[in-house]
Amino acid sequence: xxxxxxxxxxxxxxxxxxxxxxxxxxxxxxxxxxxxxxxxxxxxxxxxxxxxxxxxxxxxxxxxxxxxxxxxxxxxxxxxxxxxxxxxxxxxxxxxxxxxxxxxxxxxxxxxxxxxxxxxxxxxxxxxxxxxxxxxxxxxxxxxxxxxxxxxxxxxxxxxxxxxxxxxxxxxxxxxxxxxxxxxxxxxxxxxxxxxxxxxxxxxxxxxxxxxxxxxxxxxxxxxxxxxxxxxxxxxxxxxxxxxxxxxxxxxxxxxxxxxxxxxxxxxxxxxxxxxxxxxxxxxxxxxxxxxxxxxxxxxxxxxxxxxxxxxxxxxxxxxxxxxxxxxxxxxxxxxxxxxxxxxxxxxxxxxxxxxxxxxxxxxxxxxxxxxxxxxx
Numbered sequence: 546x547x548x549x550x551x552x553x554x555x556x557x558x559x560x561x562x563x564x565x566x567x568x569x570x571x572x573x574x575x576x577x578x579x580x581x582x583x584x585x586x587x588x589x590x591x592x593x594x595x596x597x598x599x600x601x602x603x604x605x606x607x608x609x610x611x612x613x614x615x616x617x618x619x620x621x622x623x624x625x626x627x628x629x630x631x632x633x634x635x636x637x638x639x640x641x642x643x644x645x646x647x648x649x650x651x652x653x654x655x656x657x658x659x660x661x662x663x664x665x666x667x668x669x670x671x672x673x674x675x676x677x678x679x680x681x682x683x684x685x686x687x688x689x690x691x692x693x694x695x696x697x698x699x700x701x702x703x704x705x706x707x708x709x710x711x712x713x714x715x716x717x718x719x720x721x722x723x724x725x726x727x728x729x730x731x732x733x734x735x736x737x738x739x740x741x742x743x744x745x746x747x748x749x750x751x752x753x754x755x756x757x758x759x760x761x762x763x764x765x766x767x768x769x770x771x772x773x774x775x776x777x778x779x780x781x782x783x784x785x786x787x788x789x790x791x792x793x794x795x796x797x798x799x800x801x802x803x804x805x806x807x808x809x810x811x812x813x814x815x816x817x818x819x820x821x822x823x824x825x826x827x828x829x830x831x832x833x834x835x836x837x838x839x840x841x842x843x844x845x846x847x848x849x850x851x852x853x854x855x856x857x858x859x860x861x862x863x864x865x866x867x868x869x870x871x872x873x874x875x876x877x878x879x880x881x882x883x884x885x886x887x888x889x890x891x892x893x894x895x896x897x898x899x900x901x902x903x904x905x906x907x908x909x910x911x912x913x914x915x916x917x918x919x920x921x922x
Contacts, residue, residue, distance in 0.1 A: 880905040
């Protein structure tokens with residue numbers, strides 16, 4: 546498959562070379578299951594699915610992180626190792642077209658989490674600054690690990706912690722979850738067979754019943770969540786309906802999600818929240834503070850990075866740092882990334898391999914460059 550690279554692609558490849566990044570080549574056609582199992586709900590809905598001659602579910606690559614990680618595992622390459630990429634990805638119902646170009650860096654196996662996180666943010670900022678030299682940039686940073694530490698510290702039941710953690714990065718889902726937490730809906734009678742299986746906690750029986758319903762409706766079990774996953778989710782939802790959070794804990798959670806501060810002030814803001822709520826964020830806050838210092842050492846512009854406690858990115862595999870970079874007056878992200886320490890193990894690595902990375906959207910960069918050349922704001 547051929548495609549035309551933008552004129553600034555050489556600048557991106559030069560940055561890769563300067564920073565010791567190995568250029569990765571990954572296949573356009575990928576196994577679909579890793580994306581269906583590990584990507585966020587929005588991405589799962591946008592995948593172009595097909596099948597191999599043997600019936601294996603395949604897809605056109607919708608992003609590069611999972612394919613790069615799979616190829617790293619298959620190659621049995623040592624770590625730490627840094628991969629760069631520049632190529633096409635494919636997503637349905639995308640404004641600007643279903644085929645577009647992404648570039649990015651995946652940083653695998655670096656044991657110093659704070660330093661690797663800081664380098665990822667700095668590399669993304671440096672790449673955009675190089676190809677958009679006159680465009681002021683704004684970085685928004687969040688932290689999945691801090692969010693999960695807050696949920697645990699406030700004493701939420703494990704089921705609620707999992708639901709809220711899954712919703713982090715999706716404002717509508719998180720808002721709905723918080724509404725349910727504040728005002729649990731009474732259980733309705735529901736479908737008789739389904740209700741009975743849920744009430745009995747019969748996951749296997751419920752999964753079998755869901756599979757029968759999907760087959761009767763002509764739905765493929767490979768096109769989204771499996772019957773087992775749907776059954777698990779239904780039982781979890783039923784269990785969660787009986788939970789009520791104290792008003793004090795609920796108010797503390799809302800105060801946390803409202804925190805927005807320049808990154809250099811964020812550790813103090815989080816410490817003040819923890820003290821006021823009477824909780825400890827422990828190692829999550831320690832790592833956050835160390836990362837702030839590491840990012841500052843890269844010399845990014847003061848005030849260019851905002852910490853938003855409610856900010857996440859809609860991919861299920863993130864475990865810590867998450868960030869996006871936009872033009873100061875722009876509405877669309879130009880770059881986005883984060884940490885994914887569990888992903889490689891889930892993809893089959895024999896031992897844990899930490900990872901962090903980012904992608905940039907080249908069509909959005911090209912549009913901004915074109916506007917700058919025409920003298921438009």
